[in-house]
Amino acid sequence: MTNLSTKLLQLEESGRPIQVGIIGAGKFGSMFISQSHRTTGIRLAGIADLSAQRALDALKKTGFPEEKYDISATLSIEDGIKANKTAITTDSAQLIATPGIDVILEVTGNPAAGVRHALLCCEHKKHIVMINVEADVLAGPLLARKAKEAGIIYSMAYGDQPALIAEMVDWARTAGFNVVCAGKGTKHLPQYHYSTPDTIWTHYGFTEEQLASGDFNPQMFNSFLDGTKSALEMSAVANGCDLSPPTNGLGFPPCGTHDLPNILKPKSEGGQLEKYGTVEVVSCLEKDGRAVFNDLRWGVYVVIEAPGPYQRDCFAQYGLKTDSTGRFAAQFKPYHLIGLELGISIATIMCRGEPTGQCKTFASDVVATAKRDLKVGETLDGEGGFMVYGKLMPAEASLAIEGLPIGLAHGLVLKRNVQKDQGLSWQDVEFTDRSQAVAVRREMEAIYREEFRLKTKVTNGVH
Structure with missing residues (x-):
């Protein structure tokens, strides 16, 4: 990724910035909107949302320059592109069909809408970043095939955890290492599977001030807590990286960053995994509710194995945290910034012709x-x-x-x-x-x- 900004600058200077359409002006969409006008070589051409006012509110609260968008919400997408202004529509199909749009960001979180929009992108030859992991897990293996047949790129969203995990898995394999396990951290206890929108805030830990901002949907956040979102994201990783899901579902073992190579290795090697090449989510809480030391609540990781004594010695010489044998080591990223990082997917698609992670199989x-x-x-x-x-x-x-x-x-x-x-x-x-x-x-x-x-x-x- 070291020269993506240079390539974007070249597009800007040649008068051919990437024209982006986003469907959904919620939290993730707003985070991208906040950075879109700051990114050389990228233009936010249009926002489609069922509520035009919600789109306008997202532009305003994220600090989008007022002179760069249509405050009347009456300008067509095509006229907006000509005027270099972000247009707003309630018709997502119209946004996808508009000539001049290069990339569509699907951020609705609605599985049926995601499937519909992906198929429309195939029809109108628009690249799509499927931020909607619900749709990707529902039908991604088939949607990715249809996208390839249509000659468009169907991509995971950089900044979201599945794409960041896929990047780490690709790094490991490109460097010649076998991937033992890959995944992310979260907040989980076994009883959270039964959490409801009525109990979510008791468990989650947000302050009254945070909740008062109005940016928090209890059912959506409950899907993070009850294990659903973790299952969806790990399914996307397994399907995108050809890894295996645990036979009996995610175990959510309590684990800090220092313990990743000890716990996330096969049982045959003294760890907790059923086999090599799997996905797993680690919890930032011990089973009794105590906080895990060095937790990875917001991060992602990959565990690799030294293929021989020489590489094992190199792990030790360069300070990698390993298990007691020195064979298993972990790399991790402690945070992810979801929509704030999404421009990397757009640039990678348009400047390199590649996705930032993509569903490959139905594992x-x-x-x-x-x-x-x-x-x-x-x-x-x-x-x-x-x-x-x-x-x-x-x-x-x-x-x-x-x-x-x-x-x-x-x-x-x-x-x-x-x-x-x-x-x-x-x-x-x-x-x-x-x-x-x-x-x-x-x-x-x-x-x-x-x-x-x-x-x-x-x-x-x-x-």
């Missing part, structure tokens, strides 16, 4: 799992709600039980009782393939079910 899935006993006739309330949390599992295991993806566990009516901690299946709910998101997901399941079947036949020596 893992996140299945809706009951927080309590659920009854026939109840309507599911989705990610971060009162009824289900997302559990990470291998994709083949999810297909075997016809697992209901967490991204579609909203607005569906139960037709069977489901016990607490049980994973839901398609057979438990009323659904219709007339929904675009459902149809795309079911198409993806059929494709990979057949691919897994063929892979198993080949593995067994049958062609």
Whole structure:
């Protein structure tokens, strides 16, 4: 990345800045907006949000220069590009279809909207940064294929943890190391799986002053706490880096940065992992609620293994923190700045023709799992709600039980009782393939079910 700013400067000087459209003016979107006008070679051409006022508020509160956007929210996107002003629309499809837009940032957090926008980007040949991890895990393996067929780049979002983890995994492999484990930190206790929007602030730790800012959605933040968001992000990493999810879901072991190489190695080597090449999330809390020393709550990591005695000696000589054998070592980044760093994805796509991480395979899935006993006739309330949390599992295991993806566990009516901690299946709910998101997901399941079947036949020596 050492010369991206130089390449952006060249675009600026040649009068060809990158024109960006963003869909969603919430927290993540606002963080990007705050930096967009400060980045040479990048222009925020348009913002699409269901509320034009929310988009205007995001521009104002982030310090976006008033002379650089249309305060009337009446200018078309095309006219805005000509006038070098950010335009505002409530029509995301119009933003995607506008000639001159180079890159779309999908920041809605709504899985169905993310699928729709990705398919529209394929249709209109617009690169897309899928900040919407819910959509990426729901259908990313198929959306990435469709994007490639359309000749566009489908990318993870730099600044968000999955892309930062993917970067560290790529670094390790490029340097010739096997990846033992990769993941992130968070705040988690086992009982948090059953947290609801009513209990979130008790657990989370925000002050009254912070909450008074109005920038905090309780259901969204509850998805961080109940383990759903961690499962989604680790599924994105597994699918993007060809790593394996733990068979029985994330363990959330308490772990400080000094202990990463001790804990995040296989059980056969004295650690807590079931095998090599997996993903895991570490908690900043001990099981009794005490704070972990040297926690990694906001960061990301990768654990590597010295392939031989010479490399192990080099680990020691250059001060790497290793396990007691000296074989396993960790690299970590203590923080991530999500939307503030998003320009790196845009620059990488347009200056290098590469994504900052991308879904490559269907290795893992996140299945809706009951927080309590659920009854026939109840309507599911989705990610971060009162009824289900997302559990990470291998994709083949999810297909075997016809697992209901967490991204579609909203607005569906139960037709069977489901016990607490049980994973839901398609057979438990009323659904219709007339929904675009459902149809795309079911198409993806059929494709990979057949691919897994063929892979198993080949593995067994049958062609």
